[in-house]
Amino acid sequence: MSIPLHPRAEAHGKVIVLGEHAVVYGYPAVAAGLPQGIVLEARPRPDPRLPITLTVPAWDLDLELHAGSDHPVARACLEVLAHCDGPVTGWAIHGTSALPSRAGLGSSAALTVALARLVFGPDAGVDDVVAASLAGERVFHGEPSGLDSRVAAQGGVLRYVRGEPPRSINPGAPLPLCIIPSGIPRSTADQVARCRSRLEHLPSVVRPVLIAIGQAVESGIHAIEHGDLDTLGVLFDVAHGLLGALDVSSPALDRMAADARAAGARGAKLTGAGCGGCLLALAGDAPDRLTAAFPSLRPLFVEVAAS
Ligand code: PMV
Numbered sequence: 001m002s003i004p005l006h007p008r009a010e011a012h013g014k015v016i017v018l019g020e021h022a023v024v025y026g027y028p029a030v031a032a033g034l035p036q037g038i039v040l041e042a043r044p045r046p047d048p049r050l051p052i053t054l055t056v057p058a059w060d061l062d063l064e065l066h067a068g069s070d071h072p073v074a075r076a077c078l079e080v081l082a083h084c085d086g087p088v089t090g091w092a093i094h095g096t097s098a099l100p101s102r103a104g105l106g107s108s109a110a111l112t113v114a115l116a117r118l119v120f121g122p123d124a125g126v127d128d129v130v131a132a133s134l135a136g137e138r139v140f141h142g143e144p145s146g147l148d149s150r151v152a153a154q155g156g157v158l159r160y161v162r163g164e165p166p167r168s169i170n171p172g173a174p175l176p177l178c179i180i181p182s183g184i185p186r187s188t189a190d191q192v193a194r195c196r197s198r199l200e201h202l203p204s205v206v207r208p209v210l211i212a213i214g215q216a217v218e219s220g221i222h223a224i225e226h227g228d229l230d231t232l233g234v235l236f237d238v239a240h241g242l243l244g245a246l247d248v249s250s251p252a253l254d255r256m257a258a259d260a261r262a263a264g265a266r267g268a269k270l271t272g273a274g275c276g277g278c279l280l281a282l283a284g285d286a287p288d289r290l291t292a293a294f295p296s297l298r299p300l301f302v303e304v305a306a307s
Contacts, residue, residue, distance in 0.1 A: 002090030005042040009117035012037040013099040014106035014151035015179055015280055015302075016271050017224075018239050019160075019217040021195045021246055023145045026162050027214030030169060030221055031147055032177070032304045033155030034105065038097040040114040048090035052081075056095035059107065073111070076136035080112050083135035086119035093118065103181050104188075104272020109148035112136035129153045141189035156307040159221055168307070173227030175304040176283035179271070180260065180294050182252055186276030194275075195246045209245045216242070233266025233282045240269035248274035256294070257281075263293035 012033035019029025038056070045053070052065040054077060063074045065081070081087065093115070101107040116132035117124060133149035147160045157169040199206045216235050223232040240257050243249055253270045260268035260281040271280035283290050283301070291299045 002044075002048040003085070003087035003119075005087060005091055005093075005118045006121045007043070008039065008041050009114045009122070010037060010039045011110040011113035011117070011152040012106070012155045013110055014148055015177065015278075016104075016147065017157070017175075017177075017280070018220040018235060018269075019213060020270075020272055020274070021192070021243065021248060022210040022213035022217075023147055023160065023162060024143060024192060024195070025199075025210055027210055028159055028161045028217045028221075029145070029147055030157065030159050030217050030224070031151045032157045032175070032302075033151050034099065034179075034300075034302060036098040036105075036300065036302075037152065038095050038099065038107070038110045038114050040093055040095045040111075040118055042091050042093045042118050045090050045092050051089055052077075052087065052091045052093065054093045054095070056097060056101075056111070058097045058099075059095075059101035061095070072139055073108070076108065076112060076139040077115055079139055080115045080132050080136040081119065083132045084116055084119040100181050102185050102277075104186075104274075104277030105179065106148045106152050108140055109133055109137060109152040113149060113152040126150075126153045141187075141192055143192065157224065157304060159217070169221055169224055170306040171224050171227065171304060173229060175224065175229075175232075176287055177302050177304060178260070178265070178281040178283050178287060178290050179300040179302070180256060180279040180281065180297050181299075182256060182276055182278060183297060184250070184252060184276030186273055188273040191248050191273035191275055195248055198247045206246065209242050213239060213242050229266055229282060233284075236267030236269040236280070236282055237261070240267075243270055243274055250275045252276075253279055259293055260290060263290045265290055 023029035112133040257268040265281035
Protein backbone atom coordinates (compact mmCIF):
# COMPACT_ATOMS: atom_id res chain seq x y z
CA MET A 1 0.00 0.00 0.00
CA SER A 2 1.36 3.41 -0.87
CA ILE A 3 0.45 6.53 1.12
CA PRO A 4 -3.09 7.64 0.09
CA LEU A 5 -3.91 10.71 -2.01
CA HIS A 6 -7.21 12.54 -2.24
CA PRO A 7 -8.95 11.98 -5.59
CA ARG A 8 -9.14 15.61 -6.74
CA ALA A 9 -7.64 19.00 -5.97
CA GLU A 10 -7.48 22.37 -7.65
CA ALA A 11 -5.67 25.70 -7.54
CA HIS A 12 -5.88 29.12 -9.21
CA GLY A 13 -3.67 30.73 -11.80
CA LYS A 14 -2.52 34.26 -11.07
CA VAL A 15 -1.66 37.50 -12.69
CA ILE A 16 0.57 40.08 -11.04
CA VAL A 17 -1.30 43.37 -11.36
CA LEU A 18 1.57 45.52 -10.06
CA GLY A 19 4.81 44.99 -8.13
CA GLU A 20 6.72 42.12 -9.82
CA HIS A 21 10.48 42.03 -9.18
CA ALA A 22 10.32 44.68 -6.43
CA VAL A 23 8.37 42.11 -4.38
CA VAL A 24 11.50 39.92 -4.27
CA TYR A 25 13.18 42.74 -2.27
CA GLY A 26 10.40 43.16 0.27
CA TYR A 27 8.25 45.79 -1.48
CA PRO A 28 4.50 45.19 -1.85
CA ALA A 29 2.80 43.64 -4.88
CA VAL A 30 -0.81 43.19 -5.82
CA ALA A 31 -1.96 40.09 -7.68
CA ALA A 32 -5.25 38.52 -8.72
CA GLY A 33 -6.26 34.87 -8.78
CA LEU A 34 -7.48 33.65 -12.16
CA PRO A 35 -10.43 31.29 -12.52
CA GLN A 36 -8.28 29.42 -15.03
CA GLY A 37 -5.98 27.23 -12.91
CA ILE A 38 -5.46 23.50 -12.70
CA VAL A 39 -7.50 20.50 -11.60
CA LEU A 40 -5.50 17.40 -10.58
CA GLU A 41 -7.06 13.95 -10.33
CA ALA A 42 -5.28 11.02 -8.73
CA ARG A 43 -5.97 7.32 -9.08
CA PRO A 44 -3.98 4.37 -7.74
CA ARG A 45 -1.74 2.51 -10.19
CA PRO A 46 -2.36 -1.24 -10.47
CA ASP A 47 0.89 -1.98 -8.64
CA PRO A 48 1.68 0.35 -5.70
CA ARG A 49 5.41 -0.08 -6.37
CA LEU A 50 5.13 1.61 -9.78
CA PRO A 51 6.45 5.18 -9.97
CA ILE A 52 4.06 8.11 -9.65
CA THR A 53 3.13 9.49 -13.07
CA LEU A 54 2.09 13.06 -13.84
CA THR A 55 0.34 13.94 -17.11
CA VAL A 56 -0.87 17.43 -17.98
CA PRO A 57 -1.59 17.32 -21.74
CA ALA A 58 -2.28 21.07 -21.94
CA TRP A 59 1.29 21.70 -20.77
CA ASP A 60 2.91 18.81 -22.70
CA LEU A 61 3.81 17.10 -19.43
CA ASP A 62 4.05 13.33 -19.30
CA LEU A 63 6.45 12.45 -16.49
CA GLU A 64 7.45 9.73 -14.08
CA LEU A 65 8.36 11.07 -10.68
CA HIS A 66 11.38 9.17 -9.44
CA ALA A 67 14.56 10.12 -7.62
CA GLY A 68 16.71 10.01 -10.81
CA SER A 69 14.48 12.41 -12.77
CA ASP A 70 16.20 15.58 -13.95
CA HIS A 71 13.04 17.25 -15.32
CA PRO A 72 12.51 20.40 -13.21
CA VAL A 73 8.74 19.79 -12.91
CA ALA A 74 9.37 16.23 -11.71
CA ARG A 75 11.95 17.48 -9.21
CA ALA A 76 9.59 20.21 -7.98
CA CYS A 77 6.75 17.71 -7.53
CA LEU A 78 9.04 15.32 -5.64
CA GLU A 79 10.05 18.20 -3.32
CA VAL A 80 6.38 18.96 -2.63
CA LEU A 81 5.54 15.31 -1.95
CA ALA A 82 8.57 14.95 0.35
CA HIS A 83 7.61 18.14 2.20
CA CYS A 84 4.07 16.77 2.76
CA ASP A 85 5.23 13.24 3.70
CA GLY A 86 3.27 12.10 0.64
CA PRO A 87 3.66 8.92 -1.39
CA VAL A 88 6.78 8.08 -3.39
CA THR A 89 5.14 5.47 -5.66
CA GLY A 90 1.81 4.04 -6.72
CA TRP A 91 -0.25 6.91 -8.20
CA ALA A 92 -1.27 8.26 -11.61
CA ILE A 93 -1.94 12.00 -11.45
CA HIS A 94 -3.69 13.70 -14.34
CA GLY A 95 -4.09 17.46 -14.74
CA THR A 96 -6.41 19.62 -16.83
CA SER A 97 -5.78 23.32 -17.28
CA ALA A 98 -6.89 26.22 -19.44
CA LEU A 99 -3.84 28.23 -18.37
CA PRO A 100 -0.81 28.53 -20.67
CA SER A 101 2.33 27.20 -18.96
CA ARG A 102 5.60 29.11 -18.55
CA ALA A 103 3.86 32.39 -19.36
CA GLY A 104 4.00 34.08 -15.94
CA LEU A 105 0.43 33.10 -15.05
CA GLY A 106 1.40 30.99 -12.07
CA SER A 107 1.16 27.57 -13.69
CA SER A 108 3.94 26.04 -11.59
CA ALA A 109 2.52 27.41 -8.34
CA ALA A 110 -0.95 26.16 -9.32
CA LEU A 111 0.52 22.71 -9.94
CA THR A 112 2.45 22.56 -6.68
CA VAL A 113 -0.49 23.94 -4.65
CA ALA A 114 -2.90 21.40 -6.17
CA LEU A 115 -0.37 18.60 -5.58
CA ALA A 116 -0.03 19.55 -1.91
CA ARG A 117 -3.83 19.50 -1.67
CA LEU A 118 -3.93 15.97 -3.11
CA VAL A 119 -1.87 14.94 -0.06
CA PHE A 120 -3.37 17.20 2.62
CA GLY A 121 -7.00 17.13 1.44
CA PRO A 122 -9.54 19.89 0.87
CA ASP A 123 -9.55 21.16 4.47
CA ALA A 124 -5.82 21.90 4.61
CA GLY A 125 -4.85 25.35 5.90
CA VAL A 126 -3.62 27.83 3.28
CA ASP A 127 -0.32 28.39 5.15
CA ASP A 128 0.51 24.66 5.09
CA VAL A 129 -0.34 24.40 1.41
CA VAL A 130 1.76 27.49 0.59
CA ALA A 131 4.77 26.12 2.53
CA ALA A 132 4.56 22.85 0.59
CA SER A 133 4.20 24.67 -2.74
CA LEU A 134 7.27 26.79 -1.97
CA ALA A 135 9.37 23.65 -1.49
CA GLY A 136 8.63 22.94 -5.18
CA GLU A 137 8.86 26.54 -6.39
CA ARG A 138 12.46 26.73 -5.10
CA VAL A 139 13.42 24.21 -7.78
CA PHE A 140 12.37 26.73 -10.45
CA HIS A 141 14.11 29.69 -8.88
CA GLY A 142 16.09 30.03 -5.73
CA GLU A 143 14.34 33.01 -4.18
CA PRO A 144 10.59 32.90 -4.89
CA SER A 145 8.76 35.74 -3.17
CA GLY A 146 5.90 33.35 -2.33
CA LEU A 147 3.35 35.52 -4.11
CA ASP A 148 2.45 32.93 -6.77
CA SER A 149 1.89 30.15 -4.23
CA ARG A 150 -0.23 32.39 -2.00
CA VAL A 151 -2.52 33.51 -4.82
CA ALA A 152 -2.71 29.97 -6.29
CA ALA A 153 -3.91 28.73 -2.90
CA GLN A 154 -6.15 31.62 -1.90
CA GLY A 155 -7.45 33.34 -5.06
CA GLY A 156 -9.03 36.83 -4.95
CA VAL A 157 -7.06 40.07 -5.16
CA LEU A 158 -4.22 40.22 -2.64
CA ARG A 159 -1.71 42.76 -1.43
CA TYR A 160 1.37 40.74 -0.73
CA VAL A 161 4.60 41.55 1.08
CA ARG A 162 7.17 38.82 1.49
CA GLY A 163 7.00 37.30 4.96
CA GLU A 164 3.82 39.14 5.99
CA PRO A 165 0.22 37.88 6.03
CA PRO A 166 -1.46 38.95 2.74
CA ARG A 167 -4.32 41.43 2.74
CA SER A 168 -7.43 40.86 0.60
CA ILE A 169 -8.40 43.79 -1.63
CA ASN A 170 -11.98 44.42 -2.67
CA PRO A 171 -12.19 46.11 -6.08
CA GLY A 172 -14.60 49.06 -6.07
CA ALA A 173 -15.40 48.21 -9.72
CA PRO A 174 -14.64 45.03 -11.68
CA LEU A 175 -11.15 45.09 -13.18
CA PRO A 176 -11.33 44.45 -16.95
CA LEU A 177 -8.01 42.63 -17.41
CA CYS A 178 -6.80 41.51 -20.79
CA ILE A 179 -3.89 39.06 -20.59
CA ILE A 180 -2.01 38.74 -23.87
CA PRO A 181 0.53 35.91 -24.14
CA SER A 182 3.59 37.00 -26.13
CA GLY A 183 4.31 33.37 -27.01
CA ILE A 184 7.94 33.99 -26.02
CA PRO A 185 9.15 31.65 -23.25
CA ARG A 186 11.28 33.09 -20.47
CA SER A 187 12.96 31.92 -17.31
CA THR A 188 11.91 33.54 -14.04
CA ALA A 189 15.32 32.68 -12.53
CA ASP A 190 17.17 34.45 -15.37
CA GLN A 191 14.93 37.49 -15.10
CA VAL A 192 15.31 37.74 -11.32
CA ALA A 193 19.09 37.48 -11.87
CA ARG A 194 19.02 40.29 -14.50
CA CYS A 195 17.24 42.57 -12.08
CA ARG A 196 19.66 41.65 -9.28
CA SER A 197 22.67 42.32 -11.45
CA ARG A 198 21.36 45.77 -12.39
CA LEU A 199 20.70 46.51 -8.70
CA GLU A 200 24.19 45.39 -7.71
CA HIS A 201 25.79 47.39 -10.52
CA LEU A 202 23.98 50.67 -9.81
CA PRO A 203 22.36 50.42 -6.38
CA SER A 204 21.87 54.16 -5.86
CA VAL A 205 19.97 54.43 -9.14
CA VAL A 206 18.11 51.12 -9.17
CA ARG A 207 16.98 51.02 -5.53
CA PRO A 208 14.74 54.10 -6.09
CA VAL A 209 13.18 52.26 -9.07
CA LEU A 210 12.21 49.40 -6.75
CA ILE A 211 10.84 51.92 -4.23
CA ALA A 212 8.82 53.62 -7.00
CA ILE A 213 7.32 50.26 -8.02
CA GLY A 214 6.29 49.75 -4.39
CA GLN A 215 4.69 53.22 -4.40
CA ALA A 216 2.87 52.38 -7.66
CA VAL A 217 1.46 49.32 -5.90
CA GLU A 218 0.10 51.36 -2.98
CA SER A 219 -1.43 53.94 -5.36
CA GLY A 220 -2.75 51.10 -7.49
CA ILE A 221 -4.47 49.46 -4.51
CA HIS A 222 -6.11 52.78 -3.67
CA ALA A 223 -7.29 53.08 -7.29
CA ILE A 224 -8.58 49.47 -7.31
CA GLU A 225 -10.49 49.93 -4.07
CA HIS A 226 -12.07 53.14 -5.35
CA GLY A 227 -12.85 51.82 -8.83
CA ASP A 228 -10.57 54.48 -10.37
CA LEU A 229 -9.64 52.58 -13.53
CA ASP A 230 -8.16 55.60 -15.32
CA THR A 231 -5.56 56.10 -12.57
CA LEU A 232 -4.89 52.38 -12.48
CA GLY A 233 -4.24 52.46 -16.24
CA VAL A 234 -1.71 55.27 -15.83
CA LEU A 235 0.00 53.24 -13.09
CA PHE A 236 0.23 50.26 -15.48
CA ASP A 237 2.08 52.47 -17.97
CA VAL A 238 4.39 53.85 -15.25
CA ALA A 239 5.10 50.33 -13.94
CA HIS A 240 5.97 49.12 -17.44
CA GLY A 241 8.53 51.91 -17.77
CA LEU A 242 10.01 51.14 -14.35
CA LEU A 243 10.28 47.43 -15.20
CA GLY A 244 12.10 48.44 -18.39
CA ALA A 245 14.56 50.34 -16.19
CA LEU A 246 15.15 47.07 -14.30
CA ASP A 247 16.14 45.46 -17.64
CA VAL A 248 13.29 42.94 -17.62
CA SER A 249 11.19 44.16 -20.58
CA SER A 250 11.93 43.45 -24.25
CA PRO A 251 11.29 45.14 -27.60
CA ALA A 252 8.44 42.67 -28.27
CA LEU A 253 6.70 43.50 -24.96
CA ASP A 254 7.25 47.23 -25.49
CA ARG A 255 5.63 46.97 -28.94
CA MET A 256 2.70 44.97 -27.54
CA ALA A 257 2.17 47.57 -24.81
CA ALA A 258 2.10 50.36 -27.41
CA ASP A 259 -0.33 48.35 -29.58
CA ALA A 260 -2.63 47.71 -26.60
CA ARG A 261 -2.73 51.43 -25.74
CA ALA A 262 -3.44 52.26 -29.39
CA ALA A 263 -6.34 49.76 -29.30
CA GLY A 264 -7.97 51.60 -26.40
CA ALA A 265 -6.37 50.07 -23.29
CA ARG A 266 -6.33 52.37 -20.26
CA GLY A 267 -2.78 51.16 -19.66
CA ALA A 268 -0.53 48.20 -20.32
CA LYS A 269 2.46 46.55 -18.67
CA LEU A 270 4.41 43.35 -18.69
CA THR A 271 3.28 40.95 -15.99
CA GLY A 272 5.46 38.42 -14.16
CA ALA A 273 9.13 37.97 -14.84
CA GLY A 274 9.21 39.74 -18.24
CA CYS A 275 11.30 39.37 -21.44
CA GLY A 276 8.50 37.13 -22.71
CA GLY A 277 5.50 35.72 -20.89
CA CYS A 278 2.43 37.97 -20.99
CA LEU A 279 1.37 41.56 -21.36
CA LEU A 280 -1.38 42.76 -19.02
CA ALA A 281 -3.66 45.49 -20.34
CA LEU A 282 -6.43 47.27 -18.48
CA ALA A 283 -9.24 47.39 -21.02
CA GLY A 284 -11.09 50.60 -21.79
CA ASP A 285 -14.75 50.86 -22.75
CA ALA A 286 -14.34 48.53 -25.78
CA PRO A 287 -12.53 45.37 -24.60
CA ASP A 288 -13.43 43.64 -27.90
CA ARG A 289 -11.37 46.18 -29.84
CA LEU A 290 -8.42 45.43 -27.55
CA THR A 291 -8.62 41.64 -27.87
CA ALA A 292 -9.15 41.98 -31.64
CA ALA A 293 -5.82 43.85 -31.89
CA PHE A 294 -3.96 40.59 -31.04
CA PRO A 295 -5.81 37.99 -33.14
CA SER A 296 -3.00 35.44 -33.30
CA LEU A 297 -2.02 35.60 -29.61
CA ARG A 298 -5.34 34.40 -28.13
CA PRO A 299 -5.77 37.01 -25.36
CA LEU A 300 -7.56 35.99 -22.18
CA PHE A 301 -10.14 38.50 -20.92
CA VAL A 302 -11.13 38.32 -17.24
CA GLU A 303 -13.22 40.67 -15.14
CA VAL A 304 -11.95 40.49 -11.59
CA ALA A 305 -14.68 41.50 -9.17
CA ALA A 306 -15.00 41.67 -5.39
CA SER A 307 -14.93 38.16 -3.92
O1 PMV B 1 7.21 33.53 -12.67
P1 PMV B 1 6.49 34.82 -12.96
O2 PMV B 1 6.59 35.24 -14.38
O3 PMV B 1 5.10 34.89 -12.40
O4 PMV B 1 7.32 35.97 -12.21
C1 PMV B 1 7.46 35.94 -10.85
C2 PMV B 1 7.45 37.33 -10.31
C3 PMV B 1 8.76 37.84 -9.79
O5 PMV B 1 8.45 38.97 -8.99
C4 PMV B 1 9.65 38.27 -10.95
C5 PMV B 1 9.51 36.80 -8.96
C6 PMV B 1 8.81 36.43 -7.66
O6 PMV B 1 9.23 35.42 -7.07
O7 PMV B 1 7.92 37.16 -7.19
